[in-house]
Every structure is written in C-alpha cells, then in structure tokens.
Amino acid sequence: MTASAFPTGTGATSAGGPAGTPAQAANILVVEDEPAIATAIAQRLSAEGWRVEVARDGLSGVEAATRLRPDVIVLDVMLPGIDGLEVTRRIQAEQPVPILMLTARDDETDMLIGLGVGADDYMTKPFSMRELVARVKALLRRVDRAAQAATSTPTDPPMVVGDVVIDRAQRRVHRAGEEVHLTPTEFELLVMLASSPKTVLTRERLLAEVWDWADASGTRTVDSHIKALRRKLGPDLIRTVHGVGYAFEPPVA
Structure with missing residues (x-):
C-alpha cells in the first residue's frame, strides 16, 4: 500500500513512500531550508519506502519533531530562526532521537560542537545521496537494536x-x-x-x-x-x- 503522508505543521511539507511500503515504515524528519536540497533529500528517502516530512526552519523542525516522534532526523546546521545546534539541543532535551547533521563547513570544531549537543553523525555538503541513505540506514539499525534491547x-x-x-x-x-x-x-x-x-x-x-x-x-x-x-x-x-x-x-x- 502507499504510505500515508503525515499531517504538516507551519513551514513543513510531507512526502509519502512508494507503493509496497510496509506499514511500519520508518519516519524521517528532514529540516532543511534550501528548497532544492530539501526536495532532493525527501524524494530519495521516500524512494526507500520511508515516510518523510520536511521542515523549512528551526522552529518548525522542533515542532515537527515533537509532533511526529521521528525515528531519525536529517538536520541542516544553518537554518533561519534558530540554527541546527539549538534545534538539536531542544529536541534531545525532550526525547533523544538519532540526528544526522548536515554542514556546509568542513571544520572539525563545528563537527565536534554538533556531536557535543547531541547529533549522532554528520555529513559535509555537498554529499552523495547514496551515502546519505547509507548513513540513515545505519542510524535506523541502531534504533532497532536499542528498541530490542529495551524490550528484552x-x-x-x-x-x-x-x-x-x-x-x-x-x-x-x-x-x-x-x-x-x-x-x-x-x-x-x-x-x-x-x-x-x-x-x-x-x-x-x-x-x-x-x-x-x-x-x-x-x-x-x-x-x-x-x-x-x-x-x-x-x-x-x-x-x-x-x-x-x-x-x-x-x-x-
């Protein structure tokens, strides 16, 4: 069946998965203000059978994370309103979730700050969609292992x-x-x-x-x-x- 799109909030759009998506498909939140990049990421992740929502700014990203409880968040550092570092702090303070951070600067100090506030992984722009999918899959496997450990x-x-x-x-x-x-x-x-x-x-x-x-x-x-x-x-x-x-x-x- 076709994965249904999540309801969207302020500044957010949604992309459902293709036919044949399993009922328990992963929920991915993408927080990215550049329309072309956000659309490309959403389409590529949706093609994997995941349900994807896109938030266009930091405050919308926090709101969407609270509402959706996503399995993984793909988050840009440079965002209007509040930046990705503050978004990460607010989200992780409420309920920890794996975050893949996207940064335009190849600076280890920035990367360490991102990891320090609660990001699990990072990628430097420009990046390949194939690697992005691989990183998300790895994060989802860790989510699954943690869930199994919690219920065992x-x-x-x-x-x-x-x-x-x-x-x-x-x-x-x-x-x-x-x-x-x-x-x-x-x-x-x-x-x-x-x-x-x-x-x-x-x-x-x-x-x-x-x-x-x-x-x-x-x-x-x-x-x-x-x-x-x-x-x-x-x-x-x-x-x-x-x-x-x-x-x-x-x-x-």
Whole structure:
C-alpha cells in the first residue's frame, strides 16, 4: 500500500513512500531550508519506502519533531530562526532521537560542537545521496537494536571498568558516580571499546561494528566521536594508537 503522508505543521511539507511500503515504515524528519536540497533529500528517502516530512526552519523542525516522534532526523546546521545546534539541543532535551547533521563547513570544531549537543553523525555538503541513505540506514539499525534491547529481559550485569559503569540494559553510563549523557552512537562506541579493555581496535573495525560501514571512508567520523567521548568522560580513558585506532584504558585506582 502507499504510505500515508503525515499531517504538516507551519513551514513543513510531507512526502509519502512508494507503493509496497510496509506499514511500519520508518519516519524521517528532514529540516532543511534550501528548497532544492530539501526536495532532493525527501524524494530519495521516500524512494526507500520511508515516510518523510520536511521542515523549512528551526522552529518548525522542533515542532515537527515533537509532533511526529521521528525515528531519525536529517538536520541542516544553518537554518533561519534558530540554527541546527539549538534545534538539536531542544529536541534531545525532550526525547533523544538519532540526528544526522548536515554542514556546509568542513571544520572539525563545528563537527565536534554538533556531536557535543547531541547529533549522532554528520555529513559535509555537498554529499552523495547514496551515502546519505547509507548513513540513515545505519542510524535506523541502531534504533532497532536499542528498541530490542529495551524490550528484552536483561541478563548481563552492568559493565564495570575502573570507575566507569555501563548499564547496557538501561543504556546509561556513570563515571565516578556521576551520570554521563551519551548519544546512541557514543554509547555503542563506548561499549565496544570497554568490552575489550587495553585492546587496540582499528578505526575500520569500529566503523564496521558501530556504524555498519563496509569501507574505511568514515575514519574521520570515528575520530570526531572519540573526541566527543573524551570531552564527556575525560581525556584519560581512551588511548590513541597513531595510524591504527583506539584502546580503552581506564586509570588504575
């Protein structure tokens, strides 16, 4: 059947999926003020069978996220009204959702700020639609894994490595008794590193296991997420092995 379009709010338009879309198709919110880019993204994502709504400015994006409860948000940084960073803060404060941030500036500082306020991934304009779809699919797989973990009966006790406690069932992290709020991607990255303490994991392996990427084109993404983790957990937990990858090495008490 044809996926029905969501009702639209101020500044928003909607795009339904093609015939044959499953009833439980993912809901994607695109927040982009450039009409040509917004239309191209919406059409490409709709062709995957996902239900897509487009908001044209920051305030409309926040309103649409509250109303739709989307599975993934594709969000431009430069928006009229309030920018994508503030949109991310407001959305994540209400209910965490995976956010793929789009930026026109290839500046790592901007990318780290985006990750710091709650984005899970980022892409620099111009980008290929094929890669955009791949990134969204990876985020949806993580959403599915998190949902399965939330509904399953926990059998594993929390991981305790040094003064870091990782509760995989509740997806919560504490260090030295203080809770640390991580994005879904940061959480999965930390779990993978902490599961093999003192073991050097390559960027390529981290990409494959955490991001579901089959190639090494996103190693810079790994580096940026590691920096975001260090900002939240402290610089002493993750060791860089130059040219190879990273190792989780909590300090000895």
